[in-house]
Amino acid sequence: METFDIVKLASYRENNRIEAKAAKGGLPRSMWETYSAFANTYGGVILLGVKEREDGTFETVGLTPVEAEHLRQDFWNTVSNRSKVSAVLPIESEVEVLEADGGMGLAIHVPRAPRDERPVYINNDLFGGTYRRRGEGDYRCTRQEISAMLRDQGAETMDSKVLDDLTVADFNTDTVRAYRNRFRAVRQGSSWTDLDDERFLRAVGAAMVSREDGKLHPTFGGLLMFGNDYDIVRECPHYFLDYQETLDPTIRWTDRVHSGDGMWSGNLFDFFFRVNLKLAESLKTPFKLNGIFRVDDTPMHKAIREALANCLFNADYYGVRGVVVRRAPDRLVFENPGDIRTGVEQMRLGGVSDPRNGLVMKMFSLIDVGERAGTGVPDVFATWANAGLPEPQIEESFGEADRTVLTLMLEPDAKLDQNEHVFIRGEQITDNNEQLNGLNEQITDNNEQLNGLNEQITDNNEQLNGLNEQITERQRVILHFVEKSPSATYDDMARAAGVSSATVRRDAEILIGCGLLKRVGSRKAGHWEVRGEKNHDIR
Numbered sequence: 001m002e003t004f005d006i007v008k009l010a011s012y013r014e015n016n017r018i019e020a021k022a023a024k025g026g027l028p029r030s031m032w033e034t035y036s037a038f039a040n041t042y043g044g045v046i047l048l049g050v051k052e053r054e055d056g057t058f059e060t061v062g063l064t065p066v067e068a069e070h071l072r073q074d075f076w077n078t079v080s081n082r083s084k085v086s087a088v089l090p091i092e093s094e095v096e097v098l099e100a101d102g103g104m105g106l107a108i109h110v111p112r113a114p115r116d117e118r119p120v121y122i123n124n125d126l127f128g129g130t131y132r133r134r135g136e137g138d139y140r141c142t143r144q145e146i147s148a149m150l151r152d153q154g155a156e157t158m159d160s161k162v163l164d165d166l167t168v169a170d171f172n173t174d175t176v177r178a179y180r181n182r183f184r185a186v187r188q189g190s191s192w193t194d195l196d197d198e199r200f201l202r203a204v205g206a207a208m209v210s211r212e213d214g215k216l217h218p219t220f221g222g223l224l225m226f227g228n229d230y231d232i233v234r235e236c237p238h239y240f241l242d243y244q245e246t247l248d249p250t251i252r253w254t255d256r257v258h259s260g261d262g263m264w265s266g267n268l269f270d271f272f273f274r275v276n277l278k279l280a281e282s283l284k285t286p287f288k289l290n291g292i293f294r295v296d297d298t299p300m301h302k303a304i305r306e307a308l309a310n311c312l313f314n315a316d317y318y319g320v321r322g323v324v325v326r327r328a329p330d331r332l333v334f335e336n337p338g339d340i341r342t343g344v345e346q347m348r349l350g351g352v353s354d355p356r357n358g359l360v361m362k363m364f365s366l367i368d369v370g371e372r373a374g375t376g377v378p379d380v381f382a383t384w385a386n387a388g389l390p391e392p393q394i395e396e397s398f399g400e401a402d403r404t405v406l407t408l409m410l411e412p413d414a415k416l417d418q419n420e421h422v423f424i425r426g427e428q429i430t431d432n433n434e435q436l437n438g439l440n441e442q443i444t445d446n447n448e449q450l451n452g453l454n455e456q457i458t459d460n461n462e463q464l465n466g467l468n469e470q471i472t473e474r475q476r477v478i479l480h481f482v483e484k485s486p487s488a489t490y491d492d493m494a495r496a497a498g499v500s501s502a503t504v505r506r507d508a509e510i511l512i513g514c515g516l517l518k519r520v521g522s523r524k525a526g527h528w529e530v531r532g533e534k535n536h537d538i539r
Helices: 006-011 030-040 064-081 141-150 173-186 197-204 221-225 229-236 270-278 299-313 344-349 358-365 374-384 418-424 433-439 447-459 459-470 471-483 488-499 500-513
Strands: 020-023 044-049 050-052 059-062 097-101 101-109 132-136 139-140 207-209 216-218 240-247 256-257 324-326 331-337 393-397 403-409 517-522 527-530
Touching: 006 358, 020 358, 030 044, 030 132, 030 139, 030 488, 064 097, 064 101, 101 256, 141 197, 141 256, 173 197, 173 221, 173 270, 197 207, 197 216, 221 229, 221 270, 221 358, 256 517, 270 299, 270 324, 270 358, 299 324, 299 358, 299 403, 344 374, 344 393, 374 403, 403 517, 447 488, 471 488, 471 500, 471 517, 471 527, 488 500, 500 517
Parallel strands: 020 044, 240 324
Antiparallel strands: 044 101, 050 059, 097 101, 132 139, 207 216, 240 256, 324 331, 331 403, 393 403, 517 527
16 A cells, blocks of 8 residues: 555545545544455555545644644554454554644554454444445445455365265266366376376365265365366355357357356366367467477467466355356456455465465366466466557455456457556555546546536537437446436446446546536535436437
8 A cells, every 4th residue: 555645635535545534523433434444445544634625625624733643542542452443454654643734634554454354343243343445435244245254264265165965976977087187188197197086086185084974075176176066056055157258249148158057067177178268269379380280379378278267266156146257359357256365466466376265276286277376367467468468457346246357358459448447456545636536436526627528518419419329328328327316326327237336437437528427516415417318319
């Protein structure tokens, strides 16, 4: 997290990484909800002695040095009380008394909590005192969200669980045979190739001897890898693997593979190799020879394999909505339930391997699929850069269904929204106003310029009709939704349109620029206006 610079106070805006509180009467009680929310989401800065103006900018409220120091001492006394807060996250240097505009303030830098300390909760109340950050506000987590955080706390990954009600006879024999054939091909000379199936499955981690009955049973990772869909969904009811191919806009799916169709096993091993072949078709393979043989396995192919494997390694299969892989003409999208255990920035940097499903990763790595050193995602980024393609996008979202989304663009001229990209890459605090506007719901505060643009476009009926013809069906859905619900948030619009909040932000910017949508008032108390609706057909 970057250091907050109070000298540039006026350039900051309240968003999902910054919260301002006047604190004239001492530490506000709501501050601890924000502390919990920041710790359980991306981290952030709590500003005490600061208030938000009508235009969304900040100003100090005029705390004296004595008052600011009292707030600092009160904070440390309270945060150290485990009956008030479950974890002390900031270090001494991250709580600063600062001065600006003749007033004092306190900047409390709250880092994202490590997974073994999440959920961070307040008032000694796990299920009533756990919060997360969404937009500019804090919300109380559901039991489902809290359970997901608790699952991630343990040193052992969730797929090491032994399933005493199943035996290795429940595995899909065709999958086991196919895995052993691949293992034999890449691990020539391994003594494991001569083992019988039960001993082999125990060696790779697919089965373990239970402490309950002393017999060999599948691990959860083994069930995911070699089981049948009907057995897997008994253990995790929301389990679902889905490949969707949309190469023709007139057809919903030009191809689809999902785990529940009853036509194949539905396990991870078979899904990976079925889908990997289909994804490889999306690449334009250059003609290259190794001796007299053509080489079809390029760095791009390896990067796509890594992206698919990483998606499966890090999915929370007890979570909801399942794994979804999408192929479109210009992009590949990999979605998995669960947040990023190491955080977005560490994932980008690499070097730290912390998979949600360690046994699944081990079993794939034994057949040369997936990097175990935490370098897989950085390699994907490097490969895309070397190919001259837009930088991959990583989006991490929280809520009823925590979700991680990796998008790989396949065309060099594909246009990426840089503001959205900043949002996706961890929403770092910055004094760059353009990026801050993107982080703060990407709405400009220059009302005079915006009104002038709206008037210019609205007055030109012919031009506006042309713009109406150019907007997408999704943008039409957004316009109709906010017309009926003027106080809607970006999350509300995203649910209505069936897309991510980041996509809705980008669409809203386009609609604002076209003069079809306008934001009136402040971000918290304002509302939306659909422009030109009565005079122009946007239906």
